[in-house]
Amino acid sequence: MSDLYATIVVPCRHEEGNVGPLLDRIKTAMNGHPYEVLFVDDSDNDATVQAIRAADPNALVFHRMGEQRWGGLAGAVIDGLRMAHSDRVVVMDADLQHPPEVVPALLSTLDGGAELVMASRYTDGGDPGGLSGPFRRLVSGASTWLAKATFPIRLRGVTDPMTGFFGLRRSAVDAGTLHSRGFKILLEILARYPRLRRAEVPLRFDKRLSGDSKGDARQGLEYLKQLPRLRVATTPLRYFATARFRDFAIGGAVVAAAGVVLLEALVRTGMDPLAAFGVQLAVTLALNFSYNYLVTWRDRVRAGLARRISWFLATRGATQFLSWLLFAGLSAAVGLHHQVANGVCLVMAAAVNYYVTDKVVFTAGAASARGRRVARWLVAGAAALGIGAALYAAHLPAPTVLAASLLAVALFNTAIGALEVRWRLYGWRTRRRSSGCAGRRPTARRGSGSR
Numbered sequence: 001m002s003d004l005y006a007t008i009v010v011p012c013r014h015e016e017g018n019v020g021p022l023l024d025r026i027k028t029a030m031n032g033h034p035y036e037v038l039f040v041d042d043s044d045n046d047a048t049v050q051a052i053r054a055a056d057p058n059a060l061v062f063h064r065m066g067e068q069r070w071g072g073l074a075g076a077v078i079d080g081l082r083m084a085h086s087d088r089v090v091v092m093d094a095d096l097q098h099p100p101e102v103v104p105a106l107l108s109t110l111d112g113g114a115e116l117v118m119a120s121r122y123t124d125g126g127d128p129g130g131l132s133g134p135f136r137r138l139v140s141g142a143s144t145w146l147a148k149a150t151f152p153i154r155l156r157g158v159t160d161p162m163t164g165f166f167g168l169r170r171s172a173v174d175a176g177t178l179h180s181r182g183f184k185i186l187l188e189i190l191a192r193y194p195r196l197r198r199a200e201v202p203l204r205f206d207k208r209l210s211g212d213s214k215g216d217a218r219q220g221l222e223y224l225k226q227l228p229r230l231r232v233a234t235t236p237l238r239y240f241a242t243a244r245f246r247d248f249a250i251g252g253a254v255v256a257a258a259g260v261v262l263l264e265a266l267v268r269t270g271m272d273p274l275a276a277f278g279v280q281l282a283v284t285l286a287l288n289f290s291y292n293y294l295v296t297w298r299d300r301v302r303a304g305l306a307r308r309i310s311w312f313l314a315t316r317g318a319t320q321f322l323s324w325l326l327f328a329g330l331s332a333a334v335g336l337h338h339q340v341a342n343g344v345c346l347v348m349a350a351a352v353n354y355y356v357t358d359k360v361v362f363t364a365g366a367a368s369a370r371g372r373r374v375a376r377w378l379v380a381g382a383a384a385l386g387i388g389a390a391l392y393a394a395h396l397p398a399p400t401v402l403a404a405s406l407l408a409v410a411l412f413n414t415a416i417g418a419l420e421v422r423w424r425l426y427g428w429r430t431r432r433r434s435s436g437c438a439g440r441r442p443t444a445r446r447g448s449g450s451r
Ligand SMILES: Nc1nc2c(ncn2[C@@H]2O[C@H](COP(=O)(O)OP(=O)(O)OP(=O)(O)O)[C@@H](O)[C@H]2O)c(=O)[nH]1
Pocket: 010, 011, 012, 013, 014, 015, 040, 041, 042, 072, 073, 076, 092, 093, 094, 095, 097, 130, 131, 132, 136, 164, 183, 208, 212, 213, 214, 215
């Protein structure tokens, strides 16, 4: 099989009238180069398989049955990519709308360094003429426009993201990352792999030789559903489109609201607003940490509590400082209304807090002994600083403030160390969050055909 030059993957469904002429024309076009044709057939009967066998007993057929028939046309292409034996793969329709004579041009473009080469109806020299009727043309034009509007950067320079005729270096794409259903598999490849070296060759789209089109309103609907999903799945913001971020945001909003109520209540009972703010800050920080520890990141390993607390405080402090800088910039320099600037700061802080909490605070795995020690001292230092500031604000003499702060450092350090030992010895068991599986994916199986 090592001398195999290319695999031609042909998704098909009830194409018994087309596969014979298709195989003949592929053979002529390939002009002696060693190749394999792999049909991924979703027909409800054996007619297409029999027509393939009669035309070329060496053609490979994967006749998908029942459960195997996932994802329709796109799923068939993905299964074909997985089962192909050559690194150079061409995907084309069975109905001869894709002239096999274009295949050598696709393959030589791959040989020239492209990783993905599309046969385009809309590039110079191409022609969508074979589209059946003005309505199909309208649908094709509208869906192309919609795709380009949804992915203006990823589809820059691509004239026909809807084409089903393309060549691909199999090693450049991991078929396991593709989940498309319906007709638009190329669009998913373009969206998920924007860095592929891409090229186009012109395609004069022919008329279907025999049989009926499988494109219908249901496929159109599937496309409309697929597009936003793919947009979310490939956006840099996908990091935030998770159940974890939802938990984080809900908890954060509730705690912030509780903080507002607490501050108001404390001030109304006559507490100095600055002191009340300090109490509110301490309470909301503690609530936030506990909530995220117990709910949002409950699946992460429990060890290293002190390290997590100190990183939490340190990163929240840093975010507050960043917010303050951003607020100053937006309100003073840009001249935004203070509430608008505050809104921007809140969104920024939520995103940054989520990211650093995920990456720094609730990382999986235990902290090192040194990390724990540093963390303990950090927390103790922060606490002592807070206590010292409060006593200083209460006009206590400097020696008393200093002594109380030092005492606080020692007490906090000891208390956290003791707590940590306790947690490590009797720690809560890890409750694992069930990881969402991205779609059912049956194992690709060799079909009934043979080479
Ligand atoms: N394996 C598989 N192939 C399919 C399925 N639906 C369509 N196909 C094949 O995909 C190719 C394209 O389908 P067509 O029905 O020709 O759709 P189209 O070319 O977009 O539409 P027309 O221009 O009207 O022909 C053909 O080879 C079909 O046999 C499917 O559910 N499974």
